[in-house]
Amino acid sequence: MRGDGKDTKADGVVSEDLQQKRTLIERICENAGMNDLGAAFIQAAHLLAGREPALLGVIVLSLRVSLSALLIASLIGAPCGALLAVCRFPGRRLLIVAFNAMMGLPPVVVGLLIYILLSRAGPLGTFGLLFTPAAMVMAQSVLIVPIIIALTRQVIANDWEEYAELLRSLGARWWQIIPTLLWEARQALLTVLLAGFGRAVAEVGAVMMVGGNIDGLTRVMTTTIALETSKGNLAFALALGTVLLVLVFLVNALAYLSRPHSAQHGI
Amino acid sequence: MASSLLELSALSYECNGHRLINAVNARLESGTRTLLLGPNGAGKSVLMRLCHGLLQPSAGDIRWHPNPPARQAMVFQRPVVLRRSVLANVTFALRLAGVSAKARRDLAQEALHRVGLALLADRHAPTLSGGERQQLALARAWAITPQVLFLDEPTANLDPGSAATVEGIIHAIHAAGTQIIMSTHNLGQARRLADQILFIDRGSITEHTPANEFFAAPRSHQAREFLSAERP
Numbered sequence: 001m002r003g004d005g006k007d008t009k010a011d012g013v014v015s016e017d018l019q020q021k022r023t024l025i026e027r028i029c030e031n032a033g034m035n036d037l038g039a040a041f042i043q044a045a046h047l048l049a050g051r052e053p054a055l056l057g058v059i060v061l062s063l064r065v066s067l068s069a070l071l072i073a074s075l076i077g078a079p080c081g082a083l084l085a086v087c088r089f090p091g092r093r094l095l096i097v098a099f100n101a102m103m104g105l106p107p108v109v110v111g112l113l114i115y116i117l118l119s120r121a122g123p124l125g126t127f128g129l130l131f132t133p134a135a136m137v138m139a140q141s142v143l144i145v146p147i148i149i150a151l152t153r154q155v156i157a158n159d160w161e162e163y164a165e166l167l168r169s170l171g172a173r174w175w176q177i178i179p180t181l182l183w184e185a186r187q188a189l190l191t192v193l194l195a196g197f198g199r200a201v202a203e204v205g206a207v208m209m210v211g212g213n214i215d216g217l218t219r220v221m222t223t224t225i226a227l228e229t230s231k232g233n234l235a236f237a238l239a240l241g242t243v244l245l246v247l248v249f250l251v252n253a254l255a256y257l258s259r260p261h262s263a264q265h266g267i
Numbered sequence: 268m269a270s271s272l273l274e275l276s277a278l279s280y281e282c283n284g285h286r287l288i289n290a291v292n293a294r295l296e297s298g299t300r301t302l303l304l305g306p307n308g309a310g311k312s313v314l315m316r317l318c319h320g321l322l323q324p325s326a327g328d329i330r331w332h333p334n335p336p337a338r339q340a341m342v343f344q345r346p347v348v349l350r351r352s353v354l355a356n357v358t359f360a361l362r363l364a365g366v367s368a369k370a371r372r373d374l375a376q377e378a379l380h381r382v383g384l385a386l387l388a389d390r391h392a393p394t395l396s397g398g399e400r401q402q403l404a405l406a407r408a409w410a411i412t413p414q415v416l417f418l419d420e421p422t423a424n425l426d427p428g429s430a431a432t433v434e435g436i437i438h439a440i441h442a443a444g445t446q447i448i449m450s451t452h453n454l455g456q457a458r459r460l461a462d463q464i465l466f467i468d469r470g471s472i473t474e475h476t477p478a479n480e481f482f483a484a485p486r487s488h489q490a491r492e493f494l495s496a497e498r499p
Contacts, residue, residue: 162347163347163349165316165321165341165343165347166343166347168321169319169321169340169341170340170359170360170363170364170407171363171364172363176363180349180359183351184349184350186350187350
C-alpha cells in the first residue's frame with residue numbers, strides 16, 4: 001500500500017495541516033481506485049481468518065434470519081404450490097398468474113408494508129416486533145413465499161402429469177397425493193428452496209426498513225455491506241461480500257452433490 | 268375371492284366433442300381373461316379407464332354385480348415408478364390399499380419374489396430397465412391381490428424376452444384368481460392369453476366372442492380385416 005506517510009514527510013516544508021489534508025485526499029483517491037481492491041481482499045482475508053466477532057455475529061444473524069424465513073416460506077409455499085398443480089378449482093389460473101407475478105415483488109414495497117403492519121400504530125404494533133430479527137424474517141418470508149409457490153407448482157405439475165393415472169389408480173386421495181408428489185420431487189424442490197434462500201439472503205431493502213440495521217441486533221450481511229461501503233470501509237464490506245458469495249456457492253454445490261448419481265445424469 | 272360381473276350398458280364417453288366410446292354394451296364375467304383387440308384409436312384404453320374409474324362416462328352405466336370390487340389395479344403401457352426403492356414402490360401401493368404397516372413389508376417382498384424381482388428389492392426403482400419396471404408395476408398391482416386387473420398394452424414397449432416374462436406373470440396372476448382385462452396389439456399374445464376377445468372399432472364393440480371362435484372365424488368384417496392384416 002502506498003501513502004503510509006513517508007513520502008509526504010520527506011518534504012518537510014509543508015505545514016502539518018496541509019499534510020493531513022493531503023493524506024486524507026490521497027486515501028479517498030485510493031479508496032476509489034483499483035489499488036484498493038487487492039488491498040481490501042487481503043484485509044478481508046485477515047478479517048475472516050481472525051474470526052472477527054463483529055463479522056461472525058453479522059454472518060450468524062444473516063443465516064438465522066434467512067434460514068428461518070426459508071423454513072416458514074417452504075412450509076407454506078411447497079404445499080400451496082403442489083395444491084395449485086394438482087387441484088382444479090375456480091380462480092386457480094388467476095392465482096397462478098398472481099404468484100408468478102409476485103416472484104418479482106419489489107423488496108422495498110414489502111418492507112414498507114411490513115413496516116406499516118408492525119409499527120406502533122399498525123395492526124400488529126402491540127407485539128413490538130419492528131426493528132427485531134422477527135420482523136426481518138417476516139419480510140423475507142413474504143418475499144420468497146411466491147417464489148416457492150410458483151416454482152413448486154411448475155415442478156409438481158410436470159410430475160403430476162406423469163403420476164396422475166398411477167396415483168388415482170392406486171386410490172390415492174388429494175391429501176395423500178400432495179405429500180407423495182412433494183416427496184417424489186424432492187431433488188427438484190431442493191433447487192427451488194435454494195432459489196428462495198438465495199433471494200432471502202441477498203435481500204437488502206426490506207430488512208433494512210423493518211430491521212433498522214441496528215448494530216449487534218438486526219445488522220445482517222447485506223445491510224452491513226451497504227453501510228460499510230457508504231462509510232468507505234471497503235475491506236470490511238468486501239470481506240462480507242466474499243462470505244456471501246462463498247456461502248451461496250457452497251449451498252449450491254452441496255445441493256448438487258447430494259443428488260443421487262442417477263439424477264445427475266438426468267435418468 | 269368374491270365373484271363379480273362387469274356390465275356395461277349404453278356406455279359412452281366424449282372428449283372435446285369427439286365420441287370415443289359409443290353406446291357400448293357388454294358383460295364381462297369374473298375369472299375370465301378378456302382381451303381387447305382393435306386398431307389404434309379404437310377406444311381400448313379409454314374403455315379400460317372407464318371401467319377402472321379413471322374416467323367418468325358421459326352417458327350410460329358401469330355396473331358390477333354384486334358390487335364393485337374393493338380391490339382393482341391397472342398396469343399401464345409405460346410403467347411409472349416412484350423415485351424410491353423397488354420395495355418401497357410396492358409398500359406404497361399397499362399403504363394406499365389400507366394394509367397395516369406390519370404386513371406391508373412381507374407382502375411386498377412376496378410380490379417381488381413372485382414376479383422375479385426379489386434380488387432387486389433395494390434398488391432405486393428409476394434405475395430399472397423397461398422390462399424390470401413393468402415387472403415392478405405387476406408386483407405393485409399383484410401385491411394388493413386385486414379382484415380385477417386391467418392391463419393397457421403392457422408389453423408394447425418391451426423386447427420379446429421381457430414380454431414373455433410379463434406374459435408369464437399375467438398368467439400366474441390369473442391363475443391365482445384375478446380377473447384379467449387387457450388390451451394388446453399382439454395377436455400371438457392374444458391367442459396365448461385370451462379366454463374372451465372383445466373387438467373394438469371406432470368406439471363400438473363389434474364382436475365379443477370366446478377366443479378360439481374369434482380366431483377361427485371372426486364374425487365382424489372389421490375383425491376379419493384386422494386379422495388378415497396380420498397374416499404375411
